[in-house]
Every structure is written in structure tokens, then in C-alpha cells.
Amino acid sequence: ERVPPLLTDLYQFTMAYAYWRAGRHQEPAVFEMFFRDNPFGGGFSLFAGLNDCLLFLRSFRLTDQVQFLRSVLPPNTDPAFFDFLRGLDCSAVTIRSLPEGSVVFARVPLMEVEGPLAVVQLLETSLLCLVNYALVCSNAARFRLAAGHQRRLLEMGLRRAQGPDGGLTASRYTHIGFDLTSNVQAGFLFGIPVAGTIAHSYVTSFNSLEEVWPQTLVTANGDPNPVDIISLTKGWLRRVCELMGAEPGKIREGELAAFVSYAIAYPQNFLPVIDSYSVGSGLLNFCAVALALCELGYKPVGVRLDSGDLCRQSIEVRRVFRLCSEFSVSTFNSLIIVGTNNISEESMAELNKKENEINVIGVGTHLVTCTKQPSLGCVYKLVEVRGRPRMKISEDPQKSTVAGRKTVYRLLDADHCFLDLLCLMVEPPPKAGCTLTCYPLGGDNSSVSVTPAQVTCLRKEVFLEGQVTEPLCSAAETRAKVQSSLQTLHPRHKRLQEPDSYTVALSEKLRNLVTELQKDSNSDSNFLLAN
Amino acid sequence: ERVPPLLTDLYQFTMAYAYWRAGRHQEPAVFEMFFRDNPFGGGFSLFAGLNDCLLFLRSFRLTDQVQFLRSVLPPNTDPAFFDFLRGLDCSAVTIRSLPEGSVVFARVPLMEVEGPLAVVQLLETSLLCLVNYALVCSNAARFRLAAGHQRRLLEMGLRRAQGPDGGLTASRYTHIGFDLTSNVQAGFLFGIPVAGTIAHSYVTSFNSLEEVWPQTLVTANGDPNPVDIISLTKGWLRRVCELMGAEPGKIREGELAAFVSYAIAYPQNFLPVIDSYSVGSGLLNFCAVALALCELGYKPVGVRLDSGDLCRQSIEVRRVFRLCSEFSVSTFNSLIIVGTNNISEESMAELNKKENEINVIGVGTHLVTCTKQPSLGCVYKLVEVRGRPRMKISEDPQKSTVAGRKTVYRLLDADHCFLDLLCLMVEPPPKAGCTLTCYPLGGDNSSVSVTPAQVTCLRKEVFLEGQVTEPLCSAAETRAKVQSSLQTLHPRHKRLQEPDSYTVALSEKLRNLVTELQKDSNSDSNFLLAN
Known part of the structure; x- marks a missing residue:
């Protein structure tokens, strides 16, 4: 009731x-x-x-x-x-x-x-x-108008909504302009497509590659012999660093461990957040793990950027993806970039006008609480x-x-x-x-x-x-x-x-x-x- | 759950x-x-x-x-x-x-x-x-600080809250700085004192004194002979108009009917909203009904102002109450004035600085939706x-x-x-x-x-x-x-x-x-x- x-x-x-x-x-x-x-x-x-x-x-x-x-x-x-x-x-x-x-x-x-x-x-x-x-329905319509029709929109406001019921209602109503929600209960009750992979806490919970377990992954085609994913990833990391002229010394081992571990859990759904430390480290780690997955026959999905200038970063990320596709990995041409960073209607409209390579935008607080007019x-x-x-x-x-x-x-x-x-x-x-x-x-x-x-x-x-x-x-x-x-x-x-x-x-x-x-x-x- | x-x-x-x-x-x-x-x-x-x-x-x-x-x-x-x-x-x-x-x-x-x-x-x-x-708790604390300690505060935001659960939570949390709520469920579940009398719709639903039924009221001391409240009120209205030098031709009959009808229902709890048409009409009608109630031994409670310049109006209302107390009705010295009109933290602070005669302030939208910062x-x-x-x-x-x-x-x-x-x-x-x-x-x-x-x-x-x-x-x-x-x-x-x-x-x-x-x-x- x-x-x-x-x-x-x-x-x-x-x-x-x-x-x-x-x-x-x-x-x-x-x-x-x-x-x-x-x-x-x-x-x-x-x-x-x-x-x-x-x-x-x-x-x-x-x-x-x-x-x-x-x-x-x-x-x-x-x-x-x-x-x-x-x-x-x-x-x-x-x-x-x-x-x-x-x-x-x-x-x-x-x-x-x-x-x-x-x-x-x-x-x-x-x-x-x-x-x-x-009213949150009208707000969602405005965010959609601001975003244009190309990009997919993800609602992720539950934690900032005005109470649990407010959060659930927001997920339901914003679906009129949004494609996805992070809210599992909204998927359960209303059939709205649900999305999500990992948070920074997952990344920072790892310190070294020794924490990764198991250290192997079987290939996508079902070959029963598991492959040493750590060695495979390290090999790709060297090649990526060479390609990019990057210093391996800039790469966080804990972050790589988190990415490998997540890839072992979900080899078909690999989409980590890459700015827990710096996009520089996160991007190289992502490419290494994604290339290892590709070699085993899996299709990595993409990356999430959660801070800073999303447009500028997305262009850099896309450039690196294009470079990596030279390893004859066509999957790298269809990787998606998700952007989430306190998006308001204004920043959405601005983002829509600027050059960028973002495919999916996540919106929370400003969407669900209707900051511009809450009633x-x-x-x-x-x-x-x-x-x-x-x-x-x-x-x-x-x-x-x-x-x-x-x-x-x-x-x-x-x-x-x-x-x-x-x-x-x-x-x-x-x-x-x-x-x-x-x-x-x-x-x-x-x-x-x-x-x-x-x-x-x-x-x-x-x-x-x-x-x-x-x-x-x-x-x-x-x-x-x-x-x-x-x-x-x-x-x-x-x-x-x-x-x-x-x-x-x-x-x-x-x-x-x-x-x-x-x-x-x-x-x-x-x-x-x-x- | x-x-x-x-x-x-x-x-x-x-x-x-x-x-x-x-x-x-x-x-x-x-x-x-x-x-x-x-x-x-x-x-x-x-x-x-x-x-x-x-x-x-x-x-x-x-x-x-x-x-x-x-x-x-x-x-x-x-x-x-x-x-x-x-x-x-x-x-x-x-x-x-x-x-x-x-x-x-x-x-x-x-x-x-x-x-x-x-x-x-x-x-x-x-x-x-x-x-x-x-967060709404902190918002309520700020409203209380802005209001000072003298005035009683009424939370009345349910209809503008972010969903039913948001409204209930708001009533519960704002009680830290507010004395009363309009939300009955909050009274039921949390024991918060509940308040409320009538809305404009009640006033505008009446057209003439003929709609008032019954047209009598017994005295507070239990005398079984009912008194003709309509005649009594009309008599008081004439005296009030004389006292104020007011034209009876400015007085809305439908409003008077609504007030009398409400007074018959709740002779001990008479506190109508007096600006459905104009404060001029509402105030005279209130005084007439309240004086009739006093004559029958009841204590009218006060009035509510719901639009315009609350401070200025409250001073005028208080002046009229003082004048009416000359009918040797001391009750008129303790009538309360409730003010409700889209109050924000800023307007509350301003109101607190200005001369006024408001005893109770009701706050809705800005309180419960935390317009200044919704999360x-x-x-x-x-x-x-x-x-x-x-x-x-x-x-x-x-x-x-x-x-x-x-x-x-x-x-x-x-x-x-x-x-x-x-x-x-x-x-x-x-x-x-x-x-x-x-x-x-x-x-x-x-x-x-x-x-x-x-x-x-x-x-x-x-x-x-x-x-x-x-x-x-x-x-x-x-x-x-x-x-x-x-x-x-x-x-x-x-x-x-x-x-x-x-x-x-x-x-x-x-x-x-x-x-x-x-x-x-x-x-x-x-x-x-x-x-």
C-alpha cells in the first residue's frame, strides 16, 4: 500500500x-x-x-x-x-x-x-x-532533447534520489527519455533495461596481480585448456606501451589486477571505469586486458570515464582505440565510451555541441531530484x-x-x-x-x-x-x-x-x-x- | 518492506x-x-x-x-x-x-x-x-534558525514532495525544527502533532447563507436550547462594520456562509483561511463569526493568510483584532495568525526581520524538496x-x-x-x-x-x-x-x-x-x- x-x-x-x-x-x-x-x-x-x-x-x-x-x-x-x-x-x-x-x-x-x-x-x-x-518525466524529456538522439542515456540517480520510493519512481518515469537504468528494482518491477559494471571501490580494493585468482581463462570457443591470462595481458601491455610510446612505469598494478579479475568474471561484459587513478594508467590497462580478451575470442565492451573533461578525454580514448585496432582487432572500432560526471541539463547540452566520442551518458542527481525546479x-x-x-x-x-x-x-x-x-x-x-x-x-x-x-x-x-x-x-x-x-x-x-x-x-x-x-x-x- | x-x-x-x-x-x-x-x-x-x-x-x-x-x-x-x-x-x-x-x-x-x-x-x-x-533535516534546522525561536512552524509539503514516501520522510525529519505537520500519516506513524482546518475550496463551495445547515448552535456551557447562529452573526457583522467604518457591501456572503458552517462543525477550532476573495471581506466575516462564537462561550482560534504581503496583512489583522477586543472579548487578544505563502528560507529570514504579527508559519515546497540543494x-x-x-x-x-x-x-x-x-x-x-x-x-x-x-x-x-x-x-x-x-x-x-x-x-x-x-x-x- x-x-x-x-x-x-x-x-x-x-x-x-x-x-x-x-x-x-x-x-x-x-x-x-x-x-x-x-x-x-x-x-x-x-x-x-x-x-x-x-x-x-x-x-x-x-x-x-x-x-x-x-x-x-x-x-x-x-x-x-x-x-x-x-x-x-x-x-x-x-x-x-x-x-x-x-x-x-x-x-x-x-x-x-x-x-x-x-x-x-x-x-x-x-x-x-x-x-x-x-515532473521528473518532463525533466527526462529535457535531458533527452539536450542530448540529441544519437547517444544512449543511462539513469543512475538512486543514491541521490529523495528517498527509496523517489528513486524508484525516478527510474520508472525517466525511462521515457532514457534507455537504461542502474536501478535493479526498476528492472524487476517495470522491465526497464538495467546496466552497470564496476565502481572505483572495486579498482582500489586490489593492490597487485598476485591477488588475482584464478589466473587463467578459457577461450570463448570452449577449448578446455585454460590460458594464463596474466602473462597474456602483460604481453599485450608491453605491445600497447610500445605502440603508444608510453612508460610502463605509469601503470598501476592494482588497477590492472582489478581489470583482469573483472575480465575473468565477465569476459563478455568488460567495461571498467578507467579513471580511478588517472586516465593514462586506466586506458593502457584497459587496452591490454581487452586485447587479451580479443585474443581469446571475447568481445570487450568499452570504458567508463567518471571525472574531468569528458569530451577531451573521450577523444583521446578513441584515438588510442583506433591505434590499437591496428593489432588487427576490429572489435576496437566498436568499443563504447560511457561518460558520467555530475551531468546537468546545461552540461549535457554543452557536451552535445562539443566534439566528443561519448556513446552513453549516465545522469544522476540533477535528473532525479529535478534541481532546476523540484516540484x-x-x-x-x-x-x-x-x-x-x-x-x-x-x-x-x-x-x-x-x-x-x-x-x-x-x-x-x-x-x-x-x-x-x-x-x-x-x-x-x-x-x-x-x-x-x-x-x-x-x-x-x-x-x-x-x-x-x-x-x-x-x-x-x-x-x-x-x-x-x-x-x-x-x-x-x-x-x-x-x-x-x-x-x-x-x-x-x-x-x-x-x-x-x-x-x-x-x-x-x-x-x-x-x-x-x-x-x-x-x-x-x-x-x-x-x- | x-x-x-x-x-x-x-x-x-x-x-x-x-x-x-x-x-x-x-x-x-x-x-x-x-x-x-x-x-x-x-x-x-x-x-x-x-x-x-x-x-x-x-x-x-x-x-x-x-x-x-x-x-x-x-x-x-x-x-x-x-x-x-x-x-x-x-x-x-x-x-x-x-x-x-x-x-x-x-x-x-x-x-x-x-x-x-x-x-x-x-x-x-x-x-x-x-x-x-x-538532508531535509538540515533544511528544517535552517528554516528554524531563519524563523527565530518565537514562532511555531507547520510543515505542509506533502503535495509537493518527491513522491508519497518522500512526503512522509519529510514530515518525519522536518519535525526536528517544526512543531506541527499537516500530514496525518506522519501523526499516525510517528506521533507528530497534526494541524489543519480549511482550504479555499471549502470557502468557494458556498454561495449563500441559505446553504448553511443546521442554522443553529448550542452554547458551550451545554444549554440545550440552540441559538440562531445566522442572526447572531449578522448582528455582530453589523457592529463590526460600524466599528471599522466598513461597507457591508464589501462582504462575500458565500464566504460568510462557509465560515458559519465551519464554526457550527468546529466551534472550538475556528481558524478559517480569510483571503479566498480578499482579506477585507474575510477579516470582517471572521470577526463576526468569532464574536458570535464568543457570545456562545466558545474560544475562536485565529485566521490563516495564504497570499500577498503576509507581514503587512498580519499587522492590519492584528489591529482589527485589538479593535474588536473592545467588545469586551478578551479572546480577541490571543487569536493567532497563521501565514502560508510559498515560504523559502530567504523569505522566512526576511519575514523574521520585518515587523509582523504572524504566530505560526506554514512551509511546503521549499522545505520538503530542498530547492536550494536537493541532495x-x-x-x-x-x-x-x-x-x-x-x-x-x-x-x-x-x-x-x-x-x-x-x-x-x-x-x-x-x-x-x-x-x-x-x-x-x-x-x-x-x-x-x-x-x-x-x-x-x-x-x-x-x-x-x-x-x-x-x-x-x-x-x-x-x-x-x-x-x-x-x-x-x-x-x-x-x-x-x-x-x-x-x-x-x-x-x-x-x-x-x-x-x-x-x-x-x-x-x-x-x-x-x-x-x-x-x-x-x-x-x-x-x-x-x-x-
Whole structure:
């Protein structure tokens, strides 16, 4: 039970009580979830967290926890309220939502939660918590945009994540833009490809070649006679040093021992970290062991660089690999170079612009903790009670909400989406090829006329009468969904810096409702006239 | 099972296999955990996460998960390795650690993990993950320092936390500096006092006084005849408006309805949010309802401000409360004002300097997500294998480690700690009143002489043979521990901006070992001489 029913703010229960006390708890109510600004100063976001919300809703039920609530709610709380709470579930709740992994924009209602007032109020905090951290999905998309499409990306943030569950969620969500994770549990639960070989501690745990055991390796073709791998490696090391004009005296024996030992354990998966002491030593040791493996019929995989100027080093490493391929070892032309060194979105973008030979980039802290903006800031606002539209009319227009139950359409031209349209649920959908008038949010209240080539309805019912009505996406499906969703977005909205802002607009009817409510809100009928 | 045994990096298993393959898996090894820089640009940190680490270690055991590992480790992994993994636990692991809630400094080894090489390697990622996010504890301490000691602090970050578990952990750890949490589950599991009343959605869900039901309230003294609370409130509203020279036409009826309705539900706990429309309306409505409650013998609690300039508004609110107390209602002199509005450490410090009347401050996003630095950056480094000290000698001196098993002492003058001393475990402890020579880390290699008035040994054994050997701290105990630990710290190290740096030093013997190993590392014996 990842989200127990008490994992919420106390005021949800005090409000539920006040509603119950006033006999309003069963009133049909509708809340909407949205965020006010696209994260990271970008032009879009990704919606995720829906799967977790649905699992939470499906299992939401207050039972024994009610006893604890008795002890924290004020002592004069009517005991009959606890009977009401006991057995409360989401069987009367309906959710309309964008699909997991959709491209979304600020102010578009992502999810509509409909049900009895007291129940849908109680769900607020847990739903927000689950959706807000799915922000890491958008962060991963930005890292992917910064990295370009050529390189493979490895997520390796578990140790720096905000708690174990944060780490697991990060591995799951970042898979939308990343190819691999270091997190074994994410592989186990979500089928994400897992990668990893050795850390510096493995290298520094060896002192000399005498510690290597066994000192032999059989050939890849199964010849039962084991070969003395130490002698073989030493021979190759001499040849490599000659080729490079390098001093063997620069080579760490402990590091060589660690490499040989790892190669004996995993001759088909040889990819050590080569900068535990210096890249100079690590690279020569790698080449010697890799050439020995090649001679025995194995294919070494590559190296990892974990410090310093990754671009410059990768070029040098590649140059040495090319030189070594002259030992008629073609494998050396396809060795991979992995780079890991506190990569941020900015350093990733910079790295992508500079000449380098890095094939795989590992990212940890900045990815999983979303250092640039650690929360999406989703909010959950009441838009209808008992069939009547509600809105918060704040002195700060940014904090005002848009009343009423809505349908959300995405309008596309031939290739890309260009406008998200919020309509009243009762309106007929806009039609492809037909011109319509709408009112962009955040604009000067003037209208625009648009003629979409295609129209998509963004939200659908995903939860009804306590049941999930759509199949839950796997991590791989969400990844595919994100990638196809991002393709519909014009590059000008995907720019990481100063993107063009995407238009979100109200239909004429919805805009009229809002105007009317605003007027109405300022009319005498809403104020208490002294009498 | 909060931290399943597969919630780790794959390379821990590939390294464990390589050690096992080389017959080194049972070699006694010692790792140390530390961080390189005090977080948030401050002069100290707090150590937490130990409890979670101990619970993890106690239950760490690989069983059925081994089947999954077979599918992700390279296919040539010896099947006997999986037999070794099956049933693996921490019965041979010993942990020496600082107590949960201690003040700590960069480069001081927080925790020493001793045990069979393969096992202690496998534990790395999970332990780091648990300790790194305990950073939120240090963040809470800074918020408390910024807030001063007068005000009560409320943690309310759950909806913006990095996942449900992140939110729960944040509520638990921030309790060290905060008095209350909004998180009910944190109250349930950890006994932290919980608080909360109503949100804007409650206010905006009401339109008119006709929606209020029941419209009566009995008096606090138990008189069975219910009083018409609506009429009573309207009467008070007129008097308040007269007193203030306010136009009743500025007052939102829906808001008044919400307040009356909430007051009927919780007459002893009346503390509404008063800026759903405007503070002007909310404040008058609050006063009217609160005065009605007073007349019935109840004590209203206060108000919450959730937007705008909290300081300025609180002064105006307090002024109105004072005026209303002229209705011979002394309760109005003790009403509390709660402020919540995206509070950061900076805005908290600023608020603390400005004139204001805020009694309780609620903090969410910036507290729980540690926006200023979302990870502590703890690392886990090998310091000894088979009784031989190991160190990483990096080209970057910041990344070098200090070899050997250590005892850590804290030296104090009469009132405050002034130096943490790392000694070899075999050394006799420093004595109070005796002068000793040591070598500050990060200095110019010169020695200092110090004479402590008191000496404390910082770490003790907390886990032995699979068992936790010290009682686990409750949230309240950790809070007390932090507060007493912070008192030993001189204010110059507690300054939020540009604190004086605290000295962490090596004993002469430890320093000699390090120098020797450095020399040794550069001696020929560590390099492979071509032969």
C-alpha cells in the first residue's frame, strides 16, 4: 500500500467533517487538476502519475485508520462521522484524464475528479503528490532533447534520489527519455533495461596481480585448456606501451589486477571505469586486458570515464582505440565510451555541441531530484458543485480558476499541434476544417480565429464506479506514448531556452460563462447587504 | 518492506560476483560514509537516516529476487553465485555510527560499515539513498534558525514532495525544527502533532447563507436550547462594520456562509483561511463569526493568510483584532495568525526581520524538496580490506579519501564544540585538559595544537550480528537530540550566510598513515614495471 489513506493533509478530514455536518458530503462535485506554469522555464510538460493515481483510487478505503482520526480531530467531532468514514471508498468517483505520457501545457486541466463532495475533497493531497513528482518525466524529456538522439542515456540517480520510493519512481518515469537504468528494482518491477559494471571501490580494493585468482581463462570457443591470462595481458601491455610510446612505469598494478579479475568474471561484459587513478594508467590497462580478451575470442565492451573533461578525454580514448585496432582487432572500432560526471541539463547540452566520442551518458542527481525546479506545482480546484459552476476569483488573476466542467481538445495543423481548446462539456466538439473563434488564456482578452486540420479529444474516462476502465500503461508503453506525443509538438515549443509559448484558449461559450461569473461575483447578489 | 534488496545499482551485484569469482567475497572490509561539503552553503549539517538504515539492514535478505538477478546478470555468470546470494543477510555486518540527529560536518565519517567485502559492497546504494534524503533535516534546522525561536512552524509539503514516501520522510525529519505537520500519516506513524482546518475550496463551495445547515448552535456551557447562529452573526457583522467604518457591501456572503458552517462543525477550532476573495471581506466575516462564537462561550482560534504581503496583512489583522477586543472579548487578544505563502528560507529570514504579527508559519515546497540543494551528496568509500588500509588517491584532492579505520572525537571548550578529530581506531583517545597536535583537513598541511575542555567519542556500535544494538529513536527523541546537539554549536558556525568553517582534523598518527600511503602509492611498487 504505497499511498495509505491517511497520507493526506489533516484539513481534508476537517473539511469532510464540516461538509458531513452540513449534510453536503454527498453533493456531486467536480475538481480539476492543473499547473500554472510549464516547468523548467520550458514550453511544455509531460503528464504522468495517472497509473499511480488509479491504483491509489482503486484501493482507497478507510477502515482501522478511523480510530486514529478520532484522536486527532477535535474532541467534539460527532462520533457518527467516523461511521461514515469507515468503509468510505471511491466507488462513486469518476476520473476523466489525459493519458499517461501526454505532452501538456500550463492551465490545461489534466484530470477531472467527479464524485461526492466529501470524498473528492479527501483525495486532493494524495493525487497531487503522485502527479507533482511525475515532473521528473518532463525533466527526462529535457535531458533527452539536450542530448540529441544519437547517444544512449543511462539513469543512475538512486543514491541521490529523495528517498527509496523517489528513486524508484525516478527510474520508472525517466525511462521515457532514457534507455537504461542502474536501478535493479526498476528492472524487476517495470522491465526497464538495467546496466552497470564496476565502481572505483572495486579498482582500489586490489593492490597487485598476485591477488588475482584464478589466473587463467578459457577461450570463448570452449577449448578446455585454460590460458594464463596474466602473462597474456602483460604481453599485450608491453605491445600497447610500445605502440603508444608510453612508460610502463605509469601503470598501476592494482588497477590492472582489478581489470583482469573483472575480465575473468565477465569476459563478455568488460567495461571498467578507467579513471580511478588517472586516465593514462586506466586506458593502457584497459587496452591490454581487452586485447587479451580479443585474443581469446571475447568481445570487450568499452570504458567508463567518471571525472574531468569528458569530451577531451573521450577523444583521446578513441584515438588510442583506433591505434590499437591496428593489432588487427576490429572489435576496437566498436568499443563504447560511457561518460558520467555530475551531468546537468546545461552540461549535457554543452557536451552535445562539443566534439566528443561519448556513446552513453549516465545522469544522476540533477535528473532525479529535478534541481532546476523540484516540484511541478499542480493544484486541485473546485469547478462545479451540485451542477453549478464554481470558480475562485482572486485579486491575483494568475490564481483565478476557470469554472465549469470541460472537454479539452487539441487542435493540429498538418503536422503539429498548435492550440489546446477548453470547451464546456455540453458544447459540440470543434470540427476539422471548420473555423472557430476562441480566447487565448493569458492574452489581452481578444479572440483568435483558427481552422484546425485535425482535432483530438484529450481526456477520457479512466475510472468509474471504483474500477479502472482503461489498461494501465507499462513503462515501455508510456515511453512510446511520450515519444509519439512529442513528435506532434513543433520544435519551437520544444526549445529548451526561450521556447515559443503554446496557446491554450477558452471556447466562446466557456469564456462567456467565466465573464458572466466574474460579473456575477461582483454583483450585489454575492455580497451580504446589511439588513 | 520500504527498501527491497534489489533497490540498488546493478554494479553492486556485478562487483559482488567478481569478488565471489575471485574468492574475495568473504574478505573483511570496511566502508565509510561521509559528505564532502556542508549543504546549503552552511557551516554544519545534521545526520539522520540511521533508523531507516538499521531497519533496512535488519531485514536485508536475498531470497526469490535471486531469480530476477539471473535474468539481468550476464548469461555466463556461474550458477553457484546465485546459491551464494540466496539467503545472504547482514548477520556478519557491524555498523558504527553517529547517533540519529547529531550535528555533523563535511568529511567526518558518519557511519562505518564493516563486514564481508561482497555484502558491504551490496549495501552501498540503499544506505546512501536513505541518508542522502535525510538532508531535509538540515533544511528544517535552517528554516528554524531563519524563523527565530518565537514562532511555531507547520510543515505542509506533502503535495509537493518527491513522491508519497518522500512526503512522509519529510514530515518525519522536518519535525526536528517544526512543531506541527499537516500530514496525518506522519501523526499516525510517528506521533507528530497534526494541524489543519480549511482550504479555499471549502470557502468557494458556498454561495449563500441559505446553504448553511443546521442554522443553529448550542452554547458551550451545554444549554440545550440552540441559538440562531445566522442572526447572531449578522448582528455582530453589523457592529463590526460600524466599528471599522466598513461597507457591508464589501462582504462575500458565500464566504460568510462557509465560515458559519465551519464554526457550527468546529466551534472550538475556528481558524478559517480569510483571503479566498480578499482579506477585507474575510477579516470582517471572521470577526463576526468569532464574536458570535464568543457570545456562545466558545474560544475562536485565529485566521490563516495564504497570499500577498503576509507581514503587512498580519499587522492590519492584528489591529482589527485589538479593535474588536473592545467588545469586551478578551479572546480577541490571543487569536493567532497563521501565514502560508510559498515560504523559502530567504523569505522566512526576511519575514523574521520585518515587523509582523504572524504566530505560526506554514512551509511546503521549499522545505520538503530542498530547492536550494536537493541532495546531500553522501559517498561510501572503502577504507580497509583484509586489515590493510585503502584509499582513493585522486588527481582531484577533494576526491581523495582518508584511509584506515577510525575513531571520531569531538573536542569542546567550556561551552561549544570546536574541532572534530579523526584518529586511527588503535590510538588512545584524546584527554580533556591535555594538549594535542592535529592536522586540519583542507588546510595547508600545517598542524595546530588544541586543548579540549571536554572530549566526546562520536560514534558507537549500533548494529552487530544482524541485530540493532541501540534503541531506535522516536521522532520526538530525534527532535530533542537535534536541539541539544545544536546548542553545543557556536553561533558563528550556525550563521545561515557565510558561517565560519568548523575544523575537522586528522590525528598525527592518521596523518602519518595517509602521507605514507600517498608516498607508497607513488612508489615503484605500485606500478607495473615491464618485465
